[in-house]
Amino acid sequence: MLSNSIFERKYKDRDKEVFNEDEVECILTYLKYNQDIWNLGLKLQFETGARIGEIAALRFEDTTEDSILIRRTEVKYRDDDGKWRLEVAEVPKTEAGYREIFLPAEAQNTLRAIKELNPQGTFLFENEGKRIRSGTFNHRLTRVCEKVGIPPRSTHKIRKTYGTTLIDNNVDDSIVAEQMGHKDISTTRKIYYYSNKSRANKREQVRAALKGI
Structure with a gap:
């Protein structure tokens, strides 16, 4: 007789592995119009896909006009x-x-806003002269999700959302892996790639594909 454990599967809610396109727009709008140093940190993570520990360790010397250097x-x-x-x-x-993450235009605005809030800092993200730790950003993300009415997720889901967005927009595999800080694209696709299309978008795509059936 087969053991029941053979049929056990750990269920992973794929919808909670990333922020879908509607949620991303909702959160980024909130972060943009409620700027403080913590919200700008979350905004920069959406725009770069950097690990939250890398965001918390960024120094001003790690920034260029159109990129950040992860060191x-x-x-x-x-x-x-x-x-x-x-x-x-x-x-x-x-x-x-070790990598250079290229910034979209809006991320350059984010960097300028950070520098305005923290002009004398060593690290990009400081509060009263002290570096803001990664856990603080996770707590803030939970609060932001609650504010905009979506299920809370960790900052790691922001990173997965970034990787998914690059793949969905046909960025070369080598560039995706490089921007994510992965040795090769297999890691990104296996662990970080999930559909983040809205339910309505998924439904319409499936219906369009099967229109002739």
Whole structure:
């Protein structure tokens, strides 16, 4: 007799793996018109797909006119007393993590707004002279989702949304992998790619494809 465990499957709600196109528009509109240093951090992540630990570790010296350079990330570790610490490591998460992320025009506006709010900072994202940690951005995203009336998700889902958007818009595989900080496109497609089309968009595409049947 076959064990029931053979048939067990861990259900993953694909709709919660990314923000769909309607949700992205809703959130970005909110972030754009409710600017503070935390909301601008989330906006920049939508525009770059960087890991939230990379966003939290960005310095002004890592920015150019039309790109950001990923050279470091936030890391969590236990110190000698067994306490958890958060620090900035002067290396990214992986070797492929060293990269230049090209910015759309709106992201350049985001960078200018960040500099206006934090003109004397070392890190892009600081509050009262202290670096804003990655967990703070996750908490803020939960609040933003609640504000706009959509199910809350982690900042990692922003990253998946970015990767999905690049693939759906036929960006070359090598460029997608490079922008994501992956060694090759297989990682992006296997773990980060989900349809983020709205339900209405999916329905219309299927109906159009089967119109002659």
